Amino acid sequence: MAVLGLYNYFVFAVLLMIGLYCLLARTNIIKSIIGLSMFQSAVFLLYISMDKVDGGTAPIIQEGVENQIFANPLPQVLILTAIVVGISTTALALAVAVRIREAYGTIEEDKIQEMDRKQ
Amino acid sequence: MTLYDQLPALVVAVLLFTAPIAYMLRMHGFPWAAATAAVVTSFIVACSLAATAIGGETIIYEMGGWPAPYGIVLHIDALSALMAMLITGASSAALIFGAKSLADEVGEETAPAFFAAWLLCTAGLVGMVITGDAFNIFVFMEISSLSTYVLISAGPDRRALISTYRYIVMGTVGATFYLIGVGFLYMVTGTLNTADLGARVGQVEDIRLVLVAAGFVSVGLAVKAAVFPLHSWMPNAYTFAPNAVTVFIAAASTKVSLYVLIRVDYAIFQNSIANHEVQLTLFLVPLGVMALFAGSLLAIYEKNLKRLLAYSSVSQIGYIALGIAMTSVAGLTGAIVHMFNHGLIKGGMFMAVACLALRYRTVNVANLAGAGKAMPWTMAAFVMGGLGLIGVPLTPGFISKWYLVLAALEKGWLGALLVAVILISSLLAVIYVWKVIEVAYFREPRANAVPVTEEAPMVMLIPTWIVVLTGIWFALDTSVSVGLASIAAKTLLGVAL
Numbered sequence: 016m017a018v019l020g021l022y023n024y025f026v027f028a029v030l031l032m033i034g035l036y037c038l039l040a041r042t043n044i045i046k047s048i049i050g051l052s053m054f055q056s057a058v059f060l061l062y063i064s065m066d067k068v069d070g071g072t073a074p075i076i077q078e079g080v081e082n083q084i085f086a087n088p089l090p091q092v093l094i095l096t097a098i099v100v101g102i103s104t105t106a107l108a109l110a111v112a113v114r115i116r117e118a119y120g121t122i123e124e125d126k127i128q129e130m131d132r133k134q
Numbered sequence: 135m136t137l138y139d140q141l142p143a144l145v146v147a148v149l150l151f152t153a154p155i156a157y158m159l160r161m162h163g164f165p166w167a168a169a170t171a172a173v174v175t176s177f178i179v180a181c182s183l184a185a186t187a188i189g190g191e192t193i194i195y196e197m198g199g200w201p202a203p204y205g206i207v208l209h210i211d212a213l214s215a216l217m218a219m220l221i222t223g224a225s226s227a228a229l230i231f232g233a234k235s236l237a238d239e240v241g242e243e244t245a246p247a248f249f250a251a252w253l254l255c256t257a258g259l260v261g262m263v264i265t266g267d268a269f270n271i272f273v274f275m276e277i278s279s280l281s282t283y284v285l286i287s288a289g290p291d292r293r294a295l296i297s298t299y300r301y302i303v304m305g306t307v308g309a310t311f312y313l314i315g316v317g318f319l320y321m322v323t324g325t326l327n328t329a330d331l332g333a334r335v336g337q338v339e340d341i342r343l344v345l346v347a348a349g350f351v352s353v354g355l356a357v358k359a360a361v362f363p364l365h366s367w368m369p370n371a372y373t374f375a376p377n378a379v380t381v382f383i384a385a386a387s388t389k390v391s392l393y394v395l396i397r398v399d400y401a402i403f404q405n406s407i408a409n410h411e412v413q414l415t416l417f418l419v420p421l422g423v424m425a426l427f428a429g430s431l432l433a434i435y436e437k438n439l440k441r442l443l444a445y446s447s448v449s450q451i452g453y454i455a456l457g458i459a460m461t462s463v464a465g466l467t468g469a470i471v472h473m474f475n476h477g478l479i480k481g482g483m484f485m486a487v488a489c490l491a492l493r494y495r496t497v498n499v500a501n502l503a504g505a506g507k508a509m510p511w512t513m514a515a516f517v518m519g520g521l522g523l524i525g526v527p528l529t530p531g532f533i534s535k536w537y538l539v540l541a542a543l544e545k546g547w548l549g550a551l552l553v554a555v556i557l558i559s560s561l562l563a564v565i566y567v568w569k570v571i572e573v574a575y576f577r578e579p580r581a582n583a584v585p586v587t588e589e590a591p592m593v594m595l596i597p598t599w600i601v602v603l604t605g606i607w608f609a610l611d612t613s614v615s616v617g618l619a620s621i622a623a624k625t626l627l628g629v630a631l
Contacts, residue, residue: 038303038307051303051307054307055306058314061314061317065317090317096269100272104302108302111298111299112299114287124296
């Protein structure tokens with residue numbers, strides 16, 4: 016049970032490593048950006064998992080309901096910010112990829128490296 | 135509530151609010167003027183905060199009136215004030231210096247967005263040093279990183295783009311590591327306020343997660359700070375960025391990550407993890423020593439002047455890492471003073487390089503033959519910076535190395551070894567600085583080269599020399615830099631002032 020209870024955290028670790036591997040192993044810039052995005056998404060999962068309280072519900076105060084158990088809203092707020100950061104990073108990286116394609120005519124890093132060496 | 139009480143918030147707010155204004159000003163020269171006005175204002179505010187902090191006072195400013203640890207506070211002590219002064223000062227100097235060179239390198243059309251990004255970058259860096267909240271540091275870190283990527287990609291060479299892409303990948307991985315570490319700390323303590331974290335981490339019984347968090351945070355920040363061997367993004371980013379951008383980011387941006395490393399390791403982990411100083415020493419001393427040698431050797435064999443200086447930064451960051459690793463008042467003082475002094479030295483040197491690049495249209499060392507005669511003032515500024523890198527007396531570099539050597543001597547035989555390492559790496563610095571001097575002063579220009587007869591324009595020379603002279607001033611009168619740094623070091627180590 017203890018192991019199953021940590022299910023989310025295992026997924027977090029696996030996703031993080033898949034993202035990192037994808038980032039390091041691929042020379043295609045777009046594929047690397049996908050890896051970067053997965054790497055960041057794994058962290059979102061970490062934060063979302065830690066806010067869960069047993070039997071907790073959305074933290075909204077209702078009239079007439081007392082002794083309500085709430086999930087911790089703070090990590091949710093934090094990760095909302097981090098998601099925005101992640102989207103901005105992905106968008107910026109893709110924009111740079113577009114400009115790399117315009118300047119070099121390719122998005123394969125090894126080919127770009129070869130072209131730079133000739134220069 | 136007077137305006138004076140709001141100064142801590144203003145130092146960032148001025149920059150953040152001017153950024154969209156700069157973006158909307160579509161007239162020639164206006165975005166630059168707006169950015170410069172905002173950054174200089176922020177610099178003046180930072181100086182006034184430093185004047186308060188030099189008395190050993192810590193300013194706590196509660197954002198929105200929410201008390202700590204529930205709300206986000208700005209926490210300005212001697213260390214934050216010194217860093218805020220460095221960042222806003224470097225940003226102002228680079229902008230004033232870059233009025234002409236940026237107009238050349240950044241097109242009229244992209245100027246509004248470029249200067250908006252510059253303001254956001256400065257705001258992010260200042261925000262990182264003044265905030266007292268671990269997650270807030272991440273947010274400001276990403277604001278500054280995202281805008282730094284934009285600034286670097288504005289470089290005229292197409293290789294700027296691929297350098298930006300590599301920096302995005304490394305920078306994001308570093309920042310995400312930091313975020314994971316902060317997440318783990320929040321899991322075990324339930325707080326994000328740095329002061330509160332420092333108090334609560336010590337009460338945690340199962341220390342394993344705290345150790346993992348410390349590992350993630352330290353490695354993440356080491357990537358952002360370009361600590362060897364995690365520096366691979368840095369040389370090309372410095373080389374292909376527009377010249378004025380290089381001046382700014384070389385002077386300020388890696389230092390801010392080192393600041394966060396100091397803050398997190400000393401304010402949060404030092405008092406709460408047993409044997410933390412041993413772990414910190416084992417982590418940073420090998421990296422620092424490797425950085426000293428590898429950075430200097432790479433600089434010796436480098437042909438591109440901008441990249442040469444970038445590799446020299448790698449080795450200078452090694453000194454700072456060594457100072458941090460010594461966990462003593464002298465070592466930490468040396469590290470903090472060196473962050474400040476190295477910012478001044480490298481800023482001035484990159485300014486001189488920008489002047490050379492303007493006239494020679496190249497930064498290859500071999501093509502700079504005769505620069506000593508053609509551009510005497512520019513080269514003199516470069517030589518002053520070079521002497522600072524070596525650590526000659528009467529230059530700012532000497533002051534910081536002096537403290538580092540003093541700190542190393544406290545450590546017994548291991549320290550004696552470190553003193554030897556510091557001296558050898560200073561000698562290596564002599565070699566790579568001399569390599570440039572030899573070409574510029576003692577070699578005749580090639581017959582087929584376009585002769586350069588004109589000195590750099592006054593609008594570039596004067597700011598360069600102001601930075602160089604400021605450096606000399608901080609070498610002669612150390613009451614501000616060393617004063618603030620020693621207060622900071624004593625506060626972090628919990629020694630009475």
